[in-house]
Amino acid sequence: MTALGDSRGRPAFAKRLRKAAAIIVALTFLGSLHVSKVLADSPAPPNPESQATVKPIGSGMSQIILLSHAAHRLDVRTAAIREDPSGKQVIPYASIIYDCDGHAWVYMLSAPLTFVRAKVVVELIKGSDAYLKEGPPAGTEVVTVGADELYGTEIGVNGE
Numbered sequence: 001m002t003a004l005g006d007s008r009g010r011p012a013f014a015k016r017l018r019k020a021a022a023i024i025v026a027l028t029f030l031g032s033l034h035v036s037k038v039l040a041d042s043p044a045p046p047n048p049e050s051q052a053t054v055k056p057i058g059s060g061m062s063q064i065i066l067l068s069h070a071a072h073r074l075d076v077r078t079a080a081i082r083e084d085p086s087g088k089q090v091i092p093y094a095s096i097i098y099d100c101d102g103h104a105w106v107y108m109l110s111a112p113l114t115f116v117r118a119k120v121v122v123e124l125i126k127g128s129d130a131y132l133k134e135g136p137p138a139g140t141e142v143v144t145v146g147a148d149e150l151y152g153t154e155i156g157v158n159g160e
């Protein structure tokens with residue numbers, strides 16, 4: 001082999017370039033493994049939630065009490081569950097969140113700045129409305145904006 005090529009006539013530079021590229025790819029892959037392991041094994045404790053208080057109330061449910069500036073920052077909005085002329089409960093479809101098992105939930109306003117998750121069973125979705133088979137009674141205020149943040153707070157999504 002000469003400095004300009006190998007025995008098959010391929011330039012030595014191309015061979016070195018392929019080796020360098022393979023080394024870079026391997027180092028990048030190994031480096032990403034190391035970084036993810038370092039992040040996953042971080043000794044830092046999770047940040048405590050400072051904008052809300054989460055109080056377990058039994059049956060895997062919790063009461064979430066927001067500070068007023070947190071509710072304002074999240075722009076939490078509510079609407080009352082209403083009944084249509086046939087007596088069916090109707091809520092804005094935007095108020096429904098789904099857990100990882102596919103169950104539907106809403107957050108009810110139980111006191112000022114205090115929210116509790118309630119299970120609902122959806123019968124029909126029509127436009128921006130959801131008609132319920134089961135759920136809280138008509139007149140109950142449910143969260144229409146900010147429910148996903150409340151759910152993350154309740155189940156412990158840190159840093160969101």
